[in-house]
Amino acid sequence: MRVTRTGQTQYREEELGGVQFVPLIGAQGWEEPGAVREIVRPARGQGSIPDLLRETVEPIDGIESVKLDALLDRIGDAKVVLLGEATHGTSEFYQMRARVTRELIVHRGFRAVAVEADWPDAARIDRYVRHLAPTGTTQEPPFSRFPTWMWRNQEVHEFVEWLRYHNAEAADPARRVSFHGLDLYSLYASAAAVVGYLERVDPAAASLARKRYGCLTPWERDPATYGRAALTGQYRTCEGDVVAALRDLLTRRLDYSQRDGELFLDAAQNARLVANAEQYYRTLYYGSTASWNLRDQHMFETLDSLLAFHGPEARIVVWEHNSHIGDSAATEMAARGEHNVGRLCRAAYRENTYLVGFGTDHGTVAAASDWDAPVEIMDVRPAHRESYERLCHDAAVPAFLLPLRDPIREAVREELRAPRLERAIGVIYRPESELASHYFQASLSGQFDEYVWFDRTAAVMPLGQMQTARMPETYPFGL
Numbered sequence: 103m104r105v106t107r108t109g110q111t112q113y114r115e116e117e118l119g120g121v122q123f124v125p126l127i128g129a130q131g132w133e134e135p136g137a138v139r140e141i142v143r144p145a146r147g148q149g150s151i152p153d154l155l156r157e158t159v160e161p162i163d164g165i166e167s168v169k170l171d172a173l174l175d176r177i178g179d180a181k182v183v184l185l186g187e188a189t190h191g192t193s194e195f196y197q198m199r200a201r202v203t204r205e206l207i208v209h210r211g212f213r214a215v216a217v218e219a220d221w222p223d224a225a226r227i228d229r230y231v232r233h234l235a236p237t238g239t240t241q242e243p244p245f246s247r248f249p250t251w252m253w254r255n256q257e258v259h260e261f262v263e264w265l266r267y268h269n270a271e272a273a274d275p276a277r278r279v280s281f282h283g284l285d286l287y288s289l290y291a292s293a294a295a296v297v298g299y300l301e302r303v304d305p306a307a308a309s310l311a312r313k314r315y316g317c318l319t320p321w322e323r324d325p326a327t328y329g330r331a332a333l334t335g336q337y338r339t340c341e342g343d344v345v346a347a348l349r350d351l352l353t354r355r356l357d358y359s360q361r362d363g364e365l366f367l368d369a370a371q372n373a374r375l376v377a378n379a380e381q382y383y384r385t386l387y388y389g390s391t392a393s394w395n396l397r398d399q400h401m402f403e404t405l406d407s408l409l410a411f412h413g414p415e416a417r418i419v420v421w422e423h424n425s426h427i428g429d430s431a432a433t434e435m436a437a438r439g440e441h442n443v444g445r446l447c448r449a450a451y452r453e454n455t456y457l458v459g460f461g462t463d464h465g466t467v468a469a470a471s472d473w474d475a476p477v478e479i480m481d482v483r484p485a486h487r488e489s490y491e492r493l494c495h496d497a498a499v500p501a502f503l504l505p506l507r508d509p510i511r512e513a514v515r516e517e518l519r520a521p522r523l524e525r526a527i528g529v530i531y532r533p534e535s536e537l538a539s540h541y542f543q544a545s546l547s548g549q550f551d552e553y554v555w556f557d558r559t560a561a562v563m564p565l566g567q568m569q570t571a572r573m574p575e576t577y578p579f580g581l
Contacts, residue, residue, distance in 0.1 A: 152496035159502035184427035189527035191468030196257035224283030292372035299369035314343035432548025459550035465559035469531035507551035
Protein backbone atom coordinates (compact mmCIF):
# COMPACT_ATOMS: atom_id res chain seq x y z
CA MET A 103 0.00 0.00 0.00
CA ARG A 104 1.14 3.53 -0.76
CA VAL A 105 0.14 6.31 1.66
CA THR A 106 0.56 9.88 0.37
CA ARG A 107 0.29 12.89 2.65
CA THR A 108 -1.92 15.49 0.94
CA GLY A 109 -2.30 18.00 3.78
CA GLN A 110 -1.55 18.69 7.42
CA THR A 111 -3.84 15.88 8.56
CA GLN A 112 -4.98 14.41 5.23
CA TYR A 113 -3.65 11.24 3.62
CA ARG A 114 -4.47 9.30 0.46
CA GLU A 115 -4.24 5.50 0.45
CA GLU A 116 -3.71 3.39 -2.69
CA GLU A 117 -3.66 -0.41 -2.80
CA LEU A 118 -0.75 -1.55 -4.98
CA GLY A 119 -1.31 -5.31 -4.72
CA GLY A 120 1.05 -8.04 -3.64
CA VAL A 121 4.63 -8.59 -4.77
CA GLN A 122 5.67 -12.23 -4.83
CA PHE A 123 8.84 -14.32 -5.11
CA VAL A 124 11.46 -11.88 -3.82
CA PRO A 125 9.37 -8.92 -2.67
CA LEU A 126 10.44 -5.41 -3.43
CA ILE A 127 11.81 -3.70 -0.37
CA GLY A 128 10.14 -0.81 1.41
CA ALA A 129 7.36 0.83 -0.57
CA GLN A 130 6.82 -1.98 -3.08
CA GLY A 131 8.24 0.00 -5.95
CA TRP A 132 6.34 3.27 -6.28
CA GLU A 133 7.21 5.42 -9.28
CA GLU A 134 7.52 8.96 -7.91
CA PRO A 135 11.11 10.16 -7.56
CA GLY A 136 12.45 11.62 -4.36
CA ALA A 137 11.17 9.04 -1.87
CA VAL A 138 12.78 9.60 1.52
CA ARG A 139 14.07 6.91 3.84
CA GLU A 140 16.38 6.98 6.81
CA ILE A 141 20.02 6.38 6.03
CA VAL A 142 22.49 5.34 8.72
CA ARG A 143 25.82 6.93 7.90
CA PRO A 144 29.19 5.23 8.46
CA ALA A 145 30.85 5.60 11.84
CA ARG A 146 34.20 6.56 10.35
CA GLY A 147 35.32 8.39 7.27
CA GLN A 148 34.04 6.49 4.25
CA GLY A 149 37.23 6.91 2.29
CA SER A 150 39.20 4.76 4.73
CA ILE A 151 36.92 1.74 4.44
CA PRO A 152 37.59 1.18 0.72
CA ASP A 153 41.30 1.42 1.55
CA LEU A 154 40.85 -1.24 4.22
CA LEU A 155 38.98 -3.47 1.77
CA ARG A 156 41.65 -3.02 -0.89
CA GLU A 157 44.28 -4.21 1.59
CA THR A 158 42.41 -7.27 2.84
CA VAL A 159 40.31 -8.77 0.01
CA GLU A 160 41.33 -11.78 -2.08
CA PRO A 161 41.18 -10.66 -5.74
CA ILE A 162 39.40 -12.83 -8.31
CA ASP A 163 41.41 -12.78 -11.54
CA GLY A 164 38.90 -15.02 -13.29
CA ILE A 165 36.01 -17.22 -12.20
CA GLU A 166 37.55 -20.39 -13.59
CA SER A 167 41.16 -19.57 -12.74
CA VAL A 168 40.91 -18.16 -9.18
CA LYS A 169 42.36 -20.38 -6.46
CA LEU A 170 39.67 -21.27 -3.91
CA ASP A 171 41.72 -23.27 -1.42
CA ALA A 172 41.54 -20.51 1.19
CA LEU A 173 37.76 -20.26 0.83
CA LEU A 174 37.40 -24.04 1.23
CA ASP A 175 39.55 -23.89 4.34
CA ARG A 176 37.32 -21.16 5.80
CA ILE A 177 34.23 -23.25 5.03
CA GLY A 178 35.91 -26.10 6.87
CA ASP A 179 33.54 -28.80 8.11
CA ALA A 180 30.32 -26.84 7.53
CA LYS A 181 27.43 -29.13 6.60
CA VAL A 182 25.43 -26.43 4.81
CA VAL A 183 26.99 -23.80 2.54
CA LEU A 184 24.54 -21.18 1.36
CA LEU A 185 25.55 -19.26 -1.78
CA GLY A 186 23.55 -16.12 -2.46
CA GLU A 187 23.03 -13.62 -5.24
CA ALA A 188 22.13 -9.94 -5.22
CA THR A 189 19.87 -10.41 -8.28
CA HIS A 190 18.03 -13.30 -9.93
CA GLY A 191 19.53 -12.56 -13.34
CA THR A 192 23.31 -11.95 -13.14
CA SER A 193 25.64 -14.29 -15.02
CA GLU A 194 28.68 -13.87 -12.77
CA PHE A 195 26.70 -14.88 -9.70
CA TYR A 196 25.58 -18.15 -11.33
CA GLN A 197 29.04 -18.87 -12.72
CA MET A 198 30.77 -18.28 -9.40
CA ARG A 199 28.23 -20.34 -7.47
CA ALA A 200 28.80 -23.16 -9.96
CA ARG A 201 32.58 -22.90 -9.56
CA VAL A 202 32.44 -22.95 -5.75
CA THR A 203 29.92 -25.81 -5.81
CA ARG A 204 32.12 -27.88 -8.11
CA GLU A 205 35.06 -27.38 -5.75
CA LEU A 206 32.95 -28.42 -2.75
CA ILE A 207 31.73 -31.53 -4.56
CA VAL A 208 35.13 -32.64 -5.85
CA HIS A 209 37.32 -31.70 -2.88
CA ARG A 210 35.03 -31.61 0.17
CA GLY A 211 32.57 -34.43 -0.41
CA PHE A 212 29.33 -32.46 -0.85
CA ARG A 213 26.63 -34.74 -2.26
CA ALA A 214 23.58 -32.52 -2.77
CA VAL A 215 22.67 -29.17 -4.32
CA ALA A 216 19.43 -27.42 -3.29
CA VAL A 217 18.16 -24.35 -5.11
CA GLU A 218 15.43 -21.71 -4.85
CA ALA A 219 13.23 -23.58 -7.32
CA ASP A 220 10.14 -25.78 -7.31
CA TRP A 221 10.59 -29.33 -6.05
CA PRO A 222 8.96 -31.16 -9.03
CA ASP A 223 11.00 -29.22 -11.62
CA ALA A 224 14.26 -29.81 -9.77
CA ALA A 225 13.35 -33.49 -9.34
CA ARG A 226 13.37 -33.93 -13.11
CA ILE A 227 16.82 -32.34 -13.29
CA ASP A 228 17.91 -34.60 -10.42
CA ARG A 229 16.97 -37.75 -12.28
CA TYR A 230 18.75 -36.47 -15.38
CA VAL A 231 22.03 -35.66 -13.62
CA ARG A 232 21.99 -38.95 -11.69
CA HIS A 233 21.28 -40.98 -14.85
CA LEU A 234 17.92 -42.25 -13.59
CA ALA A 235 14.87 -42.98 -15.69
CA PRO A 236 12.36 -40.09 -15.73
CA THR A 237 9.12 -40.41 -13.77
CA GLY A 238 5.72 -38.94 -14.63
CA THR A 239 4.19 -38.19 -18.01
CA THR A 240 4.21 -34.40 -18.20
CA GLN A 241 5.56 -33.00 -21.48
CA GLU A 242 6.05 -29.47 -20.19
CA PRO A 243 9.74 -28.76 -19.63
CA PRO A 244 10.80 -27.86 -16.09
CA PHE A 245 11.03 -24.24 -14.98
CA SER A 246 8.36 -23.19 -17.48
CA ARG A 247 6.52 -20.74 -15.25
CA PHE A 248 7.51 -17.14 -14.59
CA PRO A 249 10.37 -16.33 -14.13
CA THR A 250 11.64 -18.85 -16.67
CA TRP A 251 15.05 -17.23 -17.08
CA MET A 252 15.94 -17.76 -13.43
CA TRP A 253 16.78 -21.43 -13.99
CA ARG A 254 16.34 -21.94 -17.74
CA ASN A 255 19.55 -20.16 -18.66
CA GLN A 256 22.91 -21.02 -20.21
CA GLU A 257 24.76 -20.77 -16.92
CA VAL A 258 22.53 -23.37 -15.20
CA HIS A 259 22.62 -25.58 -18.29
CA GLU A 260 26.43 -25.72 -18.14
CA PHE A 261 26.39 -26.61 -14.44
CA VAL A 262 23.74 -29.31 -14.94
CA GLU A 263 25.77 -30.86 -17.76
CA TRP A 264 28.89 -30.81 -15.56
CA LEU A 265 26.94 -32.49 -12.75
CA ARG A 266 25.69 -35.21 -15.10
CA TYR A 267 29.23 -35.84 -16.36
CA HIS A 268 30.64 -35.88 -12.82
CA ASN A 269 28.01 -38.38 -11.68
CA ALA A 270 28.77 -40.64 -14.65
CA GLU A 271 32.29 -41.02 -13.27
CA ALA A 272 31.04 -42.20 -9.85
CA ALA A 273 31.65 -45.93 -9.44
CA ASP A 274 28.96 -46.16 -6.74
CA PRO A 275 25.56 -44.75 -7.83
CA ALA A 276 24.85 -43.95 -4.17
CA ARG A 277 27.71 -41.42 -4.29
CA ARG A 278 26.18 -39.42 -7.12
CA VAL A 279 25.33 -35.79 -6.38
CA SER A 280 21.61 -34.99 -6.21
CA PHE A 281 19.76 -31.81 -7.21
CA HIS A 282 16.71 -30.53 -5.30
CA GLY A 283 14.25 -27.62 -5.22
CA LEU A 284 13.31 -25.88 -1.98
CA ASP A 285 10.44 -23.59 -3.00
CA LEU A 286 6.66 -24.03 -2.66
CA TYR A 287 5.00 -22.48 -5.71
CA SER A 288 4.33 -25.81 -7.46
CA LEU A 289 0.96 -26.43 -5.78
CA TYR A 290 -0.71 -28.29 -8.65
CA ALA A 291 2.36 -30.02 -10.08
CA SER A 292 3.11 -31.39 -6.61
CA ALA A 293 -0.47 -32.59 -6.11
CA ALA A 294 -0.29 -34.41 -9.46
CA ALA A 295 3.03 -35.98 -8.46
CA VAL A 296 1.56 -37.32 -5.21
CA VAL A 297 -1.38 -38.87 -7.04
CA GLY A 298 0.97 -40.32 -9.68
CA TYR A 299 3.12 -41.94 -7.02
CA LEU A 300 0.14 -43.42 -5.20
CA GLU A 301 -1.29 -44.82 -8.43
CA ARG A 302 1.86 -46.94 -8.72
CA VAL A 303 2.01 -48.13 -5.09
CA ASP A 304 -1.54 -47.86 -3.71
CA PRO A 305 -4.36 -47.23 -6.23
CA ALA A 306 -7.03 -46.97 -3.54
CA ALA A 307 -5.05 -44.26 -1.74
CA ALA A 308 -4.53 -42.52 -5.07
CA SER A 309 -8.28 -42.31 -5.62
CA LEU A 310 -8.79 -40.72 -2.21
CA ALA A 311 -5.91 -38.27 -2.70
CA ARG A 312 -7.29 -37.23 -6.11
CA LYS A 313 -10.65 -36.49 -4.50
CA ARG A 314 -9.05 -34.45 -1.71
CA TYR A 315 -6.83 -32.43 -4.03
CA GLY A 316 -9.84 -31.85 -6.26
CA CYS A 317 -10.88 -29.15 -3.81
CA LEU A 318 -8.13 -26.96 -5.32
CA THR A 319 -8.92 -27.68 -8.98
CA PRO A 320 -11.09 -24.59 -9.68
CA TRP A 321 -8.13 -22.33 -8.89
CA GLU A 322 -5.40 -23.99 -10.92
CA ARG A 323 -4.83 -21.00 -13.21
CA ASP A 324 -4.50 -18.56 -10.31
CA PRO A 325 -3.98 -20.15 -6.89
CA ALA A 326 -3.76 -16.73 -5.22
CA THR A 327 -7.44 -16.27 -6.11
CA TYR A 328 -8.21 -19.38 -4.05
CA GLY A 329 -6.65 -17.72 -1.01
CA ARG A 330 -8.83 -14.66 -1.39
CA ALA A 331 -11.99 -16.71 -1.94
CA ALA A 332 -11.28 -18.94 1.07
CA LEU A 333 -10.61 -16.02 3.40
CA THR A 334 -13.70 -14.08 2.37
CA GLY A 335 -15.95 -17.11 2.82
CA GLN A 336 -16.79 -17.33 -0.88
CA TYR A 337 -15.26 -20.81 -1.03
CA ARG A 338 -14.53 -23.40 1.62
CA THR A 339 -10.91 -23.82 2.69
CA CYS A 340 -9.06 -26.89 1.40
CA GLU A 341 -6.77 -27.06 4.42
CA GLY A 342 -8.36 -30.16 5.93
CA ASP A 343 -8.20 -32.08 2.65
CA VAL A 344 -4.54 -31.41 1.87
CA VAL A 345 -3.41 -32.02 5.46
CA ALA A 346 -5.32 -35.32 5.51
CA ALA A 347 -3.60 -36.37 2.27
CA LEU A 348 -0.20 -35.64 3.81
CA ARG A 349 -1.11 -37.41 7.06
CA ASP A 350 -2.26 -40.54 5.24
CA LEU A 351 0.94 -40.66 3.20
CA LEU A 352 3.15 -40.32 6.26
CA THR A 353 1.11 -42.91 8.16
CA ARG A 354 2.08 -45.48 5.50
CA ARG A 355 5.72 -44.29 5.54
CA LEU A 356 7.26 -47.66 6.46
CA ASP A 357 5.32 -49.61 3.88
CA TYR A 358 5.88 -47.15 1.04
CA SER A 359 9.53 -46.29 1.74
CA GLN A 360 10.58 -49.96 1.83
CA ARG A 361 9.72 -50.20 -1.87
CA ASP A 362 11.84 -47.21 -2.95
CA GLY A 363 13.01 -44.72 -0.36
CA GLU A 364 13.85 -42.02 -2.89
CA LEU A 365 10.48 -42.18 -4.63
CA PHE A 366 8.77 -41.99 -1.26
CA LEU A 367 10.91 -38.96 -0.31
CA ASP A 368 9.76 -37.27 -3.51
CA ALA A 369 6.09 -38.05 -2.84
CA ALA A 370 6.25 -37.03 0.83
CA GLN A 371 7.95 -33.74 -0.02
CA ASN A 372 5.35 -33.00 -2.69
CA ALA A 373 2.57 -33.69 -0.19
CA ARG A 374 4.19 -31.37 2.37
CA LEU A 375 4.54 -28.76 -0.34
CA VAL A 376 0.83 -28.91 -1.22
CA ALA A 377 -0.13 -28.49 2.42
CA ASN A 378 2.25 -25.55 2.91
CA ALA A 379 1.40 -23.94 -0.43
CA GLU A 380 -2.33 -24.08 0.33
CA GLN A 381 -1.63 -22.26 3.59
CA TYR A 382 0.76 -19.86 1.82
CA TYR A 383 -1.85 -18.67 -0.67
CA ARG A 384 -4.30 -18.04 2.15
CA THR A 385 -1.61 -16.29 4.19
CA LEU A 386 -0.81 -13.88 1.33
CA TYR A 387 -3.88 -11.87 2.27
CA TYR A 388 -2.86 -11.52 5.91
CA GLY A 389 0.28 -9.61 4.94
CA SER A 390 3.76 -10.00 3.51
CA THR A 391 5.43 -10.92 6.82
CA ALA A 392 3.31 -14.01 7.44
CA SER A 393 3.63 -15.28 3.86
CA TRP A 394 7.38 -14.57 3.73
CA ASN A 395 7.97 -16.46 6.99
CA LEU A 396 5.87 -19.42 5.86
CA ARG A 397 7.76 -19.68 2.57
CA ASP A 398 11.23 -19.50 4.16
CA GLN A 399 10.17 -21.90 6.92
CA HIS A 400 9.10 -24.35 4.21
CA MET A 401 12.42 -24.00 2.40
CA PHE A 402 14.36 -24.55 5.62
CA GLU A 403 12.28 -27.59 6.56
CA THR A 404 12.84 -29.04 3.09
CA LEU A 405 16.58 -28.53 3.51
CA ASP A 406 16.45 -30.14 6.95
CA SER A 407 14.55 -33.13 5.52
CA LEU A 408 17.22 -33.56 2.83
CA LEU A 409 19.97 -33.57 5.45
CA ALA A 410 18.09 -36.21 7.43
CA PHE A 411 17.44 -38.34 4.35
CA HIS A 412 21.04 -38.28 3.15
CA GLY A 413 22.37 -39.29 6.55
CA PRO A 414 24.69 -37.92 9.24
CA GLU A 415 27.56 -37.29 6.79
CA ALA A 416 25.39 -35.25 4.43
CA ARG A 417 26.72 -31.89 3.21
CA ILE A 418 24.59 -29.64 1.01
CA VAL A 419 25.18 -26.53 -1.11
CA VAL A 420 22.23 -24.10 -1.33
CA TRP A 421 21.66 -21.51 -4.10
CA GLU A 422 19.24 -18.75 -3.15
CA HIS A 423 18.91 -14.97 -3.21
CA ASN A 424 20.84 -12.96 -0.61
CA SER A 425 17.51 -12.03 0.97
CA HIS A 426 16.95 -15.70 1.82
CA ILE A 427 20.45 -16.85 2.77
CA GLY A 428 21.77 -13.77 4.61
CA ASP A 429 20.96 -13.80 8.31
CA SER A 430 17.72 -11.80 8.62
CA ALA A 431 18.61 -10.86 12.21
CA ALA A 432 21.23 -8.50 10.75
CA THR A 433 18.79 -6.69 8.45
CA GLU A 434 15.66 -4.56 8.74
CA MET A 435 13.68 -7.75 8.13
CA ALA A 436 14.03 -8.50 11.84
CA ALA A 437 12.22 -5.27 12.74
CA ARG A 438 9.29 -6.45 10.59
CA GLY A 439 9.21 -9.81 12.36
CA GLU A 440 10.57 -11.71 9.36
CA HIS A 441 13.03 -14.58 9.41
CA ASN A 442 14.71 -16.41 6.56
CA VAL A 443 16.59 -19.56 5.63
CA GLY A 444 19.95 -18.12 6.70
CA ARG A 445 18.68 -17.20 10.19
CA LEU A 446 17.02 -20.62 10.62
CA CYS A 447 20.17 -22.44 9.48
CA ARG A 448 22.39 -20.49 11.86
CA ALA A 449 20.01 -21.23 14.72
CA ALA A 450 19.82 -24.94 13.89
CA TYR A 451 23.33 -25.78 12.65
CA ARG A 452 25.39 -22.98 14.25
CA GLU A 453 29.04 -23.12 13.11
CA ASN A 454 28.15 -25.87 10.64
CA THR A 455 26.54 -23.20 8.42
CA TYR A 456 28.52 -20.92 6.08
CA LEU A 457 26.69 -17.99 4.48
CA VAL A 458 28.13 -16.39 1.33
CA GLY A 459 26.63 -13.17 -0.04
CA PHE A 460 27.18 -11.69 -3.51
CA GLY A 461 27.15 -8.10 -4.77
CA THR A 462 27.71 -5.87 -7.79
CA ASP A 463 27.88 -2.18 -8.62
CA HIS A 464 26.69 -1.85 -12.22
CA GLY A 465 26.19 -3.69 -15.51
CA THR A 466 23.14 -5.48 -16.91
CA VAL A 467 20.59 -7.87 -15.41
CA ALA A 468 17.81 -10.13 -16.69
CA ALA A 469 14.59 -9.07 -14.97
CA ALA A 470 11.00 -8.01 -15.60
CA SER A 471 9.24 -4.70 -15.03
CA ASP A 472 6.19 -6.40 -13.49
CA TRP A 473 5.08 -9.83 -12.33
CA ASP A 474 4.46 -12.16 -15.29
CA ALA A 475 5.93 -9.59 -17.70
CA PRO A 476 8.50 -10.59 -20.36
CA VAL A 477 12.16 -10.77 -19.41
CA GLU A 478 14.24 -7.73 -20.31
CA ILE A 479 17.97 -7.05 -20.28
CA MET A 480 18.12 -3.94 -18.08
CA ASP A 481 20.95 -1.65 -17.08
CA VAL A 482 21.82 -1.82 -13.38
CA ARG A 483 22.36 1.62 -11.94
CA PRO A 484 25.63 2.36 -10.11
CA ALA A 485 25.27 1.75 -6.39
CA HIS A 486 23.90 4.38 -4.02
CA ARG A 487 26.60 6.51 -2.39
CA GLU A 488 25.58 5.40 1.14
CA SER A 489 25.54 1.67 0.37
CA TYR A 490 27.84 -1.27 1.02
CA GLU A 491 28.01 -1.71 -2.72
CA ARG A 492 29.51 1.77 -3.08
CA LEU A 493 32.20 0.92 -0.50
CA CYS A 494 33.12 -2.16 -2.51
CA HIS A 495 33.13 -0.21 -5.76
CA ASP A 496 35.39 2.45 -4.27
CA ALA A 497 37.88 -0.24 -3.26
CA ALA A 498 38.73 -0.33 -6.99
CA VAL A 499 39.24 -4.11 -7.14
CA PRO A 500 37.18 -5.51 -10.05
CA ALA A 501 36.28 -8.78 -8.30
CA PHE A 502 37.16 -10.27 -4.95
CA LEU A 503 36.41 -12.57 -2.03
CA LEU A 504 35.96 -10.85 1.34
CA PRO A 505 36.20 -13.10 4.44
CA LEU A 506 33.93 -11.82 7.20
CA ARG A 507 33.79 -14.65 9.74
CA ASP A 508 37.59 -14.94 9.75
CA PRO A 509 38.81 -11.66 8.23
CA ILE A 510 42.47 -10.94 7.59
CA ARG A 511 42.09 -7.95 9.91
CA GLU A 512 39.47 -7.71 12.64
CA ALA A 513 38.82 -4.10 11.62
CA VAL A 514 37.08 -5.36 8.48
CA ARG A 515 34.33 -7.08 10.44
CA GLU A 516 33.91 -4.12 12.78
CA GLU A 517 33.78 -1.49 10.03
CA LEU A 518 31.19 -3.52 8.07
CA ARG A 519 28.99 -4.13 11.10
CA ALA A 520 27.27 -0.71 11.15
CA PRO A 521 23.92 -0.69 9.26
CA ARG A 522 24.12 0.70 5.74
CA LEU A 523 22.07 0.44 2.61
CA GLU A 524 22.25 -2.82 0.66
CA ARG A 525 20.66 -3.58 -2.71
CA ALA A 526 18.38 -6.50 -3.56
CA ILE A 527 17.07 -7.07 -7.09
CA GLY A 528 14.68 -9.98 -7.51
CA VAL A 529 12.82 -11.03 -10.65
CA ILE A 530 11.37 -7.49 -10.82
CA TYR A 531 13.65 -4.49 -11.27
CA ARG A 532 12.45 -0.89 -11.21
CA PRO A 533 15.50 1.34 -11.61
CA GLU A 534 13.34 4.48 -11.77
CA SER A 535 12.50 4.00 -8.07
CA GLU A 536 15.56 2.03 -7.06
CA LEU A 537 16.20 3.56 -3.63
CA ALA A 538 12.64 2.93 -2.47
CA SER A 539 12.19 -0.38 -4.26
CA HIS A 540 15.48 -2.20 -3.93
CA TYR A 541 17.50 -0.93 -0.96
CA PHE A 542 17.24 -1.94 2.68
CA GLN A 543 19.25 -1.48 5.88
CA ALA A 544 21.62 -4.28 6.85
CA SER A 545 24.87 -5.17 8.58
CA LEU A 546 27.11 -6.88 6.04
CA SER A 547 29.34 -8.72 8.52
CA GLY A 548 26.28 -9.71 10.55
CA GLN A 549 24.54 -11.17 7.50
CA PHE A 550 27.32 -13.17 5.88
CA ASP A 551 30.41 -15.20 6.66
CA GLU A 552 31.89 -14.29 3.27
CA TYR A 553 31.12 -11.74 0.54
CA VAL A 554 31.81 -12.13 -3.19
CA TRP A 555 32.09 -8.99 -5.29
CA PHE A 556 31.94 -8.35 -9.03
CA ASP A 557 32.07 -4.66 -9.82
CA ARG A 558 30.65 -4.91 -13.34
CA THR A 559 28.32 -7.78 -14.22
CA ALA A 560 26.25 -9.02 -17.17
CA ALA A 561 22.80 -10.57 -17.49
CA VAL A 562 22.29 -14.33 -17.63
CA MET A 563 21.54 -15.77 -21.06
CA PRO A 564 18.00 -17.24 -21.12
CA LEU A 565 17.93 -20.52 -23.03
CA GLY A 566 15.35 -19.23 -25.48
CA GLN A 567 17.87 -16.68 -26.70
CA MET A 568 20.67 -19.12 -27.47
CA GLN A 569 21.22 -21.67 -30.21
CA THR A 570 20.22 -25.05 -28.84
CA ALA A 571 21.60 -27.38 -31.50
CA ARG A 572 24.56 -28.19 -29.24
CA MET A 573 22.30 -29.47 -26.44
CA PRO A 574 21.72 -33.23 -26.14
CA GLU A 575 18.27 -34.52 -27.02
CA THR A 576 17.90 -35.98 -23.54
CA TYR A 577 18.33 -32.61 -21.88
CA PRO A 578 15.44 -32.27 -19.43
CA PHE A 579 14.57 -28.74 -20.55
CA GLY A 580 13.20 -30.35 -23.73
CA LEU A 581 15.00 -28.10 -26.20
